[in-house]
Amino acid sequence: MDESANEPWPRACLQVYTGDGKGKTTAAFGLAMRAAGRGMSAYVGQFMKGSVYGEVAAAAMLGGLVTVEQFGSPECIPWREEPEEEDVALARRGLERCREAMLSGRYRVVVLDEVCVAAFFGVVGEEDLLAIVDARPPGVEVVCTGRYAPRGLVERADLVTAMAEVKHPFAKDGLLARDGIER
Numbered sequence: 001m002d003e004s005a006n007e008p009w010p011r012a013c014l015q016v017y018t019g020d021g022k023g024k025t026t027a028a029f030g031l032a033m034r035a036a037g038r039g040m041s042a043y044v045g046q047f048m049k050g051s052v053y054g055e056v057a058a059a060a061m062l063g064g065l066v067t068v069e070q071f072g073s074p075e076c077i078p079w080r081e082e083p084e085e086e087d088v089a090l091a092r093r094g095l096e097r098c099r100e101a102m103l104s105g106r107y108r109v110v111v112l113d114e115v116c117v118a119a120f121f122g123v124v125g126e127e128d129l130l131a132i133v134d135a136r137p138p139g140v141e142v143v144c145t146g147r148y149a150p151r152g153l154v155e156r157a158d159l160v161t162a163m164a165e166v167k168h169p170f171a172k173d174g175l176l177a178r179d180g181i182e183r
Contacts, residue, residue, distance in 0.1 A: 126152060
């Protein structure tokens with residue numbers, strides 16, 4: 001194990017990856033993988049996702065260093081008119097599990113993947129999300145991803161990256177999601 005896994009950082013940060021471009025989840029998983037490469041444990045809670053994604057399978061190959069839990073139905077909310085009760089219940093459970101992971105002392109990196117979208121659709125309360133990030137321990141890096149990052153989250157963040165779509169084959173060519181690339 002890398003000796004740096006137990007060394008405290010000068011300061012852990014709150015990061016937000018938002019915007020309409022591709023790559024927010026990929027960047028967050030990259031950070032979790034980077035931590036794992038240094039022997040640090042990471043936790044990823046995926047909101048509004050309940051399908052099999054390549055990053056979930058890859059995390060399972062890392063000997064327990066990256067734990068992933070999904071809190072969504074296989075049918076993503078944006079494809080429906082309104083969130084269903086099950087969507088709200090799954091997201092609330094996800095927020096609680098992310099809080100538990102963050103406070104457990106087990107993880108150096110905690111990712112709340114697509115939590116910004118969950119807040120936008122109202123399945124996660126913005127105030128509840130802000131309360132969790134405000135309670136983060138000093139040694140835990142927290143990353144929140146998704147389009148439509150709430151203003152309060154952006155204001156609290158130490159780092160905000162907005163992914164901007166310049167060109168995308170979905171729009172230009174109608175190219176659908178591909179295993180190993182988009183899922």
